[in-house]
Amino acid sequence: xxxxxxxxxxxxxxxxxxxxxxxxxxxxxxxxxxxxxxxxxxxxxxxxxxxxxxxxxxxxxxxxxxxxxxxxxxxxxxxxxxxxxxxxxxxxxxxxxxxxxxxxxxxxxxxx
Amino acid sequence: xxxxxxxxxxxxxxxxxxxxxxxxxxxxxxxxxxxxxxxxxxxxxxxxxxxxxxxxxxxxxxxxxxxxxxxxxxxxxxxxxxxxxxxxxxxxxxxxxxxxxxxxxxxxxxxxxxxx
Numbered sequence: 001x002x003x004x005x006x007x008x009x010x011x012x013x014x015x016x017x018x019x020x021x022x023x024x025x026x027x028x029x030x031x032x033x034x035x036x037x038x039x040x041x042x043x044x045x046x047x048x049x050x051x052x053x054x055x056x057x058x059x060x061x062x063x064x065x066x067x068x069x070x071x072x073x074x075x076x077x078x079x080x081x082x083x084x085x086x087x088x089x090x091x092x093x094x095x096x097x098x099x100x101x102x103x104x105x106x107x108x109x110x111x112x
Numbered sequence: 113x114x115x116x117x118x119x120x121x122x123x124x125x126x127x128x129x130x131x132x133x134x135x136x137x138x139x140x141x142x143x144x145x146x147x148x149x150x151x152x153x154x155x156x157x158x159x160x161x162x163x164x165x166x167x168x169x170x171x172x173x174x175x176x177x178x179x180x181x182x183x184x185x186x187x188x189x190x191x192x193x194x195x196x197x198x199x200x201x202x203x204x205x206x207x208x209x210x211x212x213x214x215x216x217x218x219x220x221x222x223x224x225x226x227x228x
Contacts, residue, residue, distance in 0.1 A: 034216060043116070043202055046216035089155075099170060100217065102155040
């Protein structure tokens with residue numbers, strides 16, 4: 001069974017800190033790895049998508065990396081801000097049924 | 113830009129009642145899907161569609177029906193609601209028919225359903 005694990009489940013940091021969120025997955029035969037952000041009471045917003053042939057993607061203060069051989073992805077957030085507070089989820093796609101397998105997320109709180 | 117629109121935002125049903133959760137997208141996306149999100153369980157795929165007239169089951173399809181008569185709409189029907197279907201339901205779409213492997217998923221804001 002394909003599984004996605006996110007550690008830690010919750011993280012609290014002071015404003016301005018650089019931080020790393022971790023995502024690990026079983027089965028290295030993935031097609032892509034996506035990172036999402038979810039604000040309370042809202043849907044998910046796609047942040048970054050890394051295709052299996054890529055090693056990383058960057059968008060502004062966000063950088064996501066992918067290491068298929070170790071089954072790991074990291075989301076790096078530089079110079080964190082209170083507005084970054086949200087739940088961050090990673091999801092892997094693979095197989096033939098168009099299915100994304102989601103992790104349970106990391107709840108990030110950035111304190112001013 | 114409307115994106116993915118879900119209605120209603122909230123719904124309370126009694127056990128045994130039926131209802132339809134609506135989902136519409138205005139991005140001409142071929143791929144559409146329904147997820148449910150439960151505490152401690154994460155997001156799980158219920159049904160998906162890769163184009164008008166084509167639907168398939170996801171991970172947890174029992175108790176739910178879908179149809180896709182147009183590119184824009186992908187309603188989710190609960191035939192006989194059960195307390196176990198209390199959840200937050202999300203509709204999501206993606207631009208590529210052949211895969212969700214290369215294009216990000218766009219999510220609606222969800223429908224919070226309570227079955228008593």
